[in-house]
Amino acid sequence: MILRILLAASAATLALGLVGSVSAQTPPPAPATTPAPADQTPPPADAGLPDGPGKDVTVRICTSCHEASQFAYARHTPAEWDMEISKMISAGADMTADEQAAISAYLSKNLGPQPATPATPTAPTTPPTPSR
Secondary structure (H helix, E strand, O other): OHHHHHHHHHHHHHHHHHHHHHHHOOOOOOOOOOOOOOOOOOOOOOOOOOOOOOHHHHHHHHOOOOOHHHOOOOOOOHHHHHHHHHHHHHOOOOOOHHHHHHHHHHHHHHOOOOOOOOOOOOOOOOOOOOOO
């Protein structure tokens, strides 16, 4: 009798295991997608970039791979910008030597290091003169 109970329990476990593995293969229902609201337009390609000579080339070349926001607030020296541009060329950015020079000049002039903020001068402190 105990043997029959053990065999029945084993058969039930095996059957549930097979049903479980089959149901696990059934893909879950696709989540409902909600469309983006019509009033949310993406920012312009040149968002955050100041106007100036070379901006058009910079936007055309640089934003073909990433958004301007990735570099618009960076501050680098001309040598650092040249290194960044060289890295982008190595990664596949396609530009002529003239375009490279225009981008470098634009970034160096408009996104160069911020000038140091002068310290606020403090008024000299003189000891009060005793009144007579």
